[in-house]
Amino acid sequence: MMENKNITKNDIEFYLLNREFSELTNDEKIIVKEYVASEQEFNEMKAMLLGVDVFLKEEKELEPNPAIKAALLREFEQQKPAGRYWLNGVVISLFPKEKKLYQKPGIQLIGLAASVLLIVSIFINGNNDLNKMELAQNEQIIIEEKLIDSTVQSDDSKKEMKDIEKERAQKEENVIEQDVTVETIVLNAASGYSDQPNDGVSVGDLKDDVDAETSFSWANDGKEINSVEKELAEEEESVSRSVDNLVISSSTEPTITVAEEISMEDDTGGELYKAKTSSNAPLVAGGIVDLPKNSRSLAEDSDLIGILYTSM
Amino acid sequence: MKLVKKTYVTETDENLMQDVIKGDSRAFSEIYDRWSRPMLNYFYKMLWQDREKAEDFMQEIFTKIIHKPHLYNPNRAFKTWLYSVANNMCKNEYRRAEVRKGTSNSLHDNIIVHDSSAPDKEHDKNIFNDRLKEELEKLSDNHKKTFILRFKHDLSIKEIADVLETSEGTVKSRIFYTLKKLSENLKEFNPVNKTFMIVTGLLSILEKWI
Numbered sequence: 328m329m330e331n332k333n334i335t336k337n338d339i340e341f342y343l344l345n346r347e348f349s350e351l352t353n354d355e356k357i358i359v360k361e362y363v364a365s366e367q368e369f370n371e372m373k374a375m376l377l378g379v380d381v382f383l384k385e386e387k388e389l390e391p392n393p394a395i396k397a398a399l400l401r402e403f404e405q406q407k408p409a410g411r412y413w414l415n416g417v418v419i420s421l422f423p424k425e426k427k428l429y430q431k432p433g434i435q436l437i438g439l440a441a442s443v444l445l446i447v448s449i450f451i452n453g454n455n456d457l458n459k460m461e462l463a464q465n466e467q468i469i470i471e472e473k474l475i476d477s478t479v480q481s482d483d484s485k486k487e488m489k490d491i492e493k494e495r496a497q498k499e500e501n502v503i504e505q506d507v508t509v510e511t512i513v514l515n516a517a518s519g520y521s522d523q524p525n526d527g528v529s530v531g532d533l534k535d536d537v538d539a540e541t542s543f544s545w546a547n548d549g550k551e552i553n554s555v556e557k558e559l560a561e562e563e564e565s566v567s568r569s570v571d572n573l574v575i576s577s578s579t580e581p582t583i584t585v586a587e588e589i590s591m592e593d594d595t596g597g598e599l600y601k602a603k604t605s606s607n608a609p610l611v612a613g614g615i616v617d618l619p620k621n622s623r624s625l626a627e628d629s630d631l632i633g634i635l636y637t638s639m
Numbered sequence: 640m641k642l643v644k645k646t647y648v649t650e651t652d653e654n655l656m657q658d659v660i661k662g663d664s665r666a667f668s669e670i671y672d673r674w675s676r677p678m679l680n681y682f683y684k685m686l687w688q689d690r691e692k693a694e695d696f697m698q699e700i701f702t703k704i705i706h707k708p709h710l711y712n713p714n715r716a717f718k719t720w721l722y723s724v725a726n727n728m729c730k731n732e733y734r735r736a737e738v739r740k741g742t743s744n745s746l747h748d749n750i751i752v753h754d755s756s757a758p759d760k761e762h763d764k765n766i767f768n769d770r771l772k773e774e775l776e777k778l779s780d781n782h783k784k785t786f787i788l789r790f791k792h793d794l795s796i797k798e799i800a801d802v803l804e805t806s807e808g809t810v811k812s813r814i815f816y817t818l819k820k821l822s823e824n825l826k827e828f829n830p831v832n833k834t835f836m837i838v839t840g841l842l843s844i845l846e847k848w849i
Contacts, residue, residue: 338796339815340789362815375822382768383791389683389690391675395698396668403667403705419660424714 343373652717660708684787685729722802767828774824785813
């Protein structure tokens with residue numbers, strides 16, 4: 328009897344090899360009748376199958392030449408398939424086809440790596456955002472403060488500088504105007520003397536006096552200019568100091584606020600000459616001049632007034 | 640370092656092939672020991688019982704395993720994969736033979752190449768065996784393959800269907816057709832018919848005596 332594990336009860340060979348036709352059940356006969364028409368045919372095929380089986384099993388098998396194995400093993404060693412095809416093995420082991428998609432180690436590893444990356448990226452981004460927000464707030468405040476300071480400082484310094492320059496220009500103009508005023512007063516006084524001779528003083532004497540006065544006043548004016556220049560230098564120094572402290576300059580009082588009046592009384596007619604020094608205001612007819620607040624003080628010009636007074 | 644030596648003998652063919660892919664020469668040696676003889680005899684049967692050709696083909700199939708192990712599909716049984724590769728090699732050889740001989744028959748028409756040292760010399764004495772061989776050679780390529788794989792190499796119907804890339808029903812019908820054809824062509828050697836002939840002969844002698 329043939330011993331073939333691959334022959335099942337569904338195969339015709341099973342009944343041909345293991346059963347006589349008379350031994351077949353009705354169900355088995357139904358299966359057999361699909362192939363065999365009669366009992367004789369069944370027996371003929373049975374005999375042939377047994378003969379073939381005996382022939383094939385008894386047939387001596389060829390033995391492979393040992394030299395072939397040696398040659399193949401040499402070839403295998405030379406080929407080193409491990410180095411060449413290791414990736415294939417990795418791919419096969421990571422993505423086995425027989426497993427479901429979610430069961431494949433490669434897919435699982437990819438998923439794990441993706442989730443780790445996601446978590447790390449979220450963590451890093453979260454930290455960055457928080458830090459950025461905090462930093463941004465702090466920086467904003469600092470920048471705003473700096474901007475305010477710088478604008479205040481720059482505005483103050485600009486204002487201060489402008490004021491100082493204005494005042495300086497005014498001072499210089501005042502000095503010039505004072506000189507002009509004094510000269511005009513002197514000239515007017517001189518013309519008054521010529522128009523109205525008085526006290527027996529001759530015109531020649533007066534002219535000499537005036538000449539002496541003018542020469543004297545010019546000398547005094549030189550002194551005054553020097554003193555003004557000194558003052559200006561001091562003011563510049565104070566301005567430079569104040570520029571150094573510009574932050575507080577916006578709240579400080581103006582450094583130069585001088586408003587003085589120059590009043591002169593005529594010794595003859597008691598006529599009052601009120602002269603006010605002003606940088607912009609022209610001399611008003613009648614001898615009254617509007618003096619600005621920044622004009623020189625009376626105390627400062629007392630020497631000059633005294634000289635003028637005596638000369639007249 | 641492995642503490643236990645790997646036992647290649649107990650490993651399945653599929654596992655051994657995984658090791659072969661990784662470059663394990665001992666796994667390859669085990670595969671060779673298991674399948675070199677079946678392959679040699681398969682080629683011997685299928686390629687006109689030419690031993691030299693069979694050995695060449697057997698060496699070629701193992702060379703393919705060495706150079707292209709990635710061609711092996713691990714989802715498929717190694718046995719059926721190996722026989723299907725051998726089957727394709729035989730098909731190619733049949734085509735080459737057709738070109739060489741200028742014939743349309745893939746089989747060498749009744750040409751049986753006998754090896755000088757062929758082990759079937761003893762069987763040549765048996766007339767039945769000779770005739771059976773002849774009849775097997777007469778079979779068509781597909782019927783012969785099916786028959787050899789079924790009764791020589793003990794493959795199941797399913798495995799044969801897998802190797803030959805056909806349905807199980809086709810395999811069954813091919814087997815039945817081959818058996819029927821052989822029984823018809825070798826009717827004189829059929830023991831049933833012999834008995835019948837003996838019985839009828841004895842009966843006729845008895846009739847004469849009576």
